[in-house]
Amino acid sequence: MPQSNLKNIALTVNGKEYTAFVEPRMLLSDVLRDELGLTGTHVGCEHGICGACTVIMDGRPVRSCLVYGVQADQAEVSTVEGLADSDGGLHPLQEAFWEKHGLQCGFCTPGMLMSACHFLEQNPNPNREEIREGISGNLCRCTGYQNIVDAVELAAEMISKNKKCDDESSDLQVVQTGRKVNV
Amino acid sequence: MKPAVFDYYSPSELDEALCLLDEFGYDAKIMSGGQSLIPMMNMRLARPKVVIDISKIEELNYIRITDSVIQIGGLTRHFQVEESKEIEQVCPLLTEGMKLIGHSQIRSRGTIGGSVVHADPTAELPVMLSTLGATITLASSEEVRTLTTDEFFMTYLTTTIETNEILVSIEIPIPPANTGYAIDEFTLRKGDFAIVLAAASVTLDEQGKVKSATLCLGGVDGVPVLLDEVTEELIGNFPDSDLILECCNRIGDLVDPEPDIHASGEYRRDLSITYAKRVLERAAMRAVNRKG
Numbered sequence: 001m002p003q004s005n006l007k008n009i010a011l012t013v014n015g016k017e018y019t020a021f022v023e024p025r026m027l028l029s030d031v032l033r034d035e036l037g038l039t040g041t042h043v044g045c046e047h048g049i050c051g052a053c054t055v056i057m058d059g060r061p062v063r064s065c066l067v068y069g070v071q072a073d074q075a076e077v078s079t080v081e082g083l084a085d086s087d088g089g090l091h092p093l094q095e096a097f098w099e100k101h102g103l104q105c106g107f108c109t110p111g112m113l114m115s116a117c118h119f120l121e122q123n124p125n126p127n128r129e130e131i132r133e134g135i136s137g138n139l140c141r142c143t144g145y146q147n148i149v150d151a152v153e154l155a156a157e158m159i160s161k162n163k164k165c166d167d168e169s170s171d172l173q174v175v176q177t178g179r180k181v182n183v
Numbered sequence: 184m185k186p187a188v189f190d191y192y193s194p195s196e197l198d199e200a201l202c203l204l205d206e207f208g209y210d211a212k213i214m215s216g217g218q219s220l221i222p223m224m225n226m227r228l229a230r231p232k233v234v235i236d237i238s239k240i241e242e243l244n245y246i247r248i249t250d251s252v253i254q255i256g257g258l259t260r261h262f263q264v265e266e267s268k269e270i271e272q273v274c275p276l277l278t279e280g281m282k283l284i285g286h287s288q289i290r291s292r293g294t295i296g297g298s299v300v301h302a303d304p305t306a307e308l309p310v311m312l313s314t315l316g317a318t319i320t321l322a323s324s325e326e327v328r329t330l331t332t333d334e335f336f337m338t339y340l341t342t343t344i345e346t347n348e349i350l351v352s353i354e355i356p357i358p359p360a361n362t363g364y365a366i367d368e369f370t371l372r373k374g375d376f377a378i379v380l381a382a383a384s385v386t387l388d389e390q391g392k393v394k395s396a397t398l399c400l401g402g403v404d405g406v407p408v409l410l411d412e413v414t415e416e417l418i419g420n421f422p423d424s425d426l427i428l429e430c431c432n433r434i435g436d437l438v439d440p441e442p443d444i445h446a447s448g449e450y451r452r453d454l455s456i457t458y459a460k461r462v463l464e465r466a467a468m469r470a471v472n473r474k475g
Binding site for chain 1: 185186187188189190191193217218221222224225226234236238262285286287288289291292373374
């Protein structure tokens, strides 16, 4: 392999900046796993069928086995490692998958979570049919999908509830501040 | 790493990409979204020595709408067309059909130009472009030429594009107001390539009779098949279901699909009739509703 074929790339993954020196033929999924050590992204079929390697790249879900690492130069990528809080608190989707038994072997789960995460941002109050459509690009060979749909449904409820609580507490603050001024 | 070794170029201007094509000729392959090329490279069905990634050529990424045409740059990604409110307003067929292409992950990366030059006979875009009477513009370092879909699609995965050319844009004429459209397909699983797909466009006159109609099938031959023999029977008549069914029954004699591992030729023929009828009825109904 001639050295000149290698390319320098710089990308942001889960808010952290990384650089890597890679062959152009290295897939983004392999860059994430082998170069950056982020093995949460799973590789299944490696030709764009199974969706296990789904990550968010520049705000859109993509199959990381169908993007070369060199194409992700200067991109912002989110992977399953970025879902939980820095203190380990689970994302509502992760909690809901736990609660509803939305996984068995867990191989498809990182891709399912990333697809569902983007899907719920686009459609915060989906019906079950829309959820099925939203995860249609991800294969699961264990669950039969029922519990995954249940989990995404629960996550949608949890997220909208949290949002409502946040809104209410910020309303409350306004009220409290108002009172303070009155006093 | 599954693909074979290749050299990678990522030009930011069209002229630069065309020069690279002149330089490398047959050794080079253009990559835009990579959603068909990368799977083929991962399986080593394609082993280009040079990959010219055109995804940074911003001048090829646009949607422009005038009074009479929609112009879409070759590098425009599927989701951009799918989500365009302007396109939905003037050409709802395109919006409806985009949603049938693969899955949202594919539509994030896949491009209009890539899909069209890949020319899969069961893909949605070639069928939609044929239905809509679109033209395809190709550029090389020497000339720019515009072709009809009939001139462009040759056979399975083969078009008349030359090795030194890049698809730069497609142009879709905006149809008259009294037009209804529909597209539908039969797939084994959601997002798969279709076994058979059909698209139709029906335009009505003042009295509500059919002024013009187009029906196009995919998955029955190496290229999208326009069935003017079927739709011309509708012209001058009210588009009722009985007439549509009568016309569509003729399709059995007009198409002769090849069998493959997914479906026999006979089954595809049956699906052609069913789906042709479905899209023509739906398009006619929508044309009536649009007319009000």
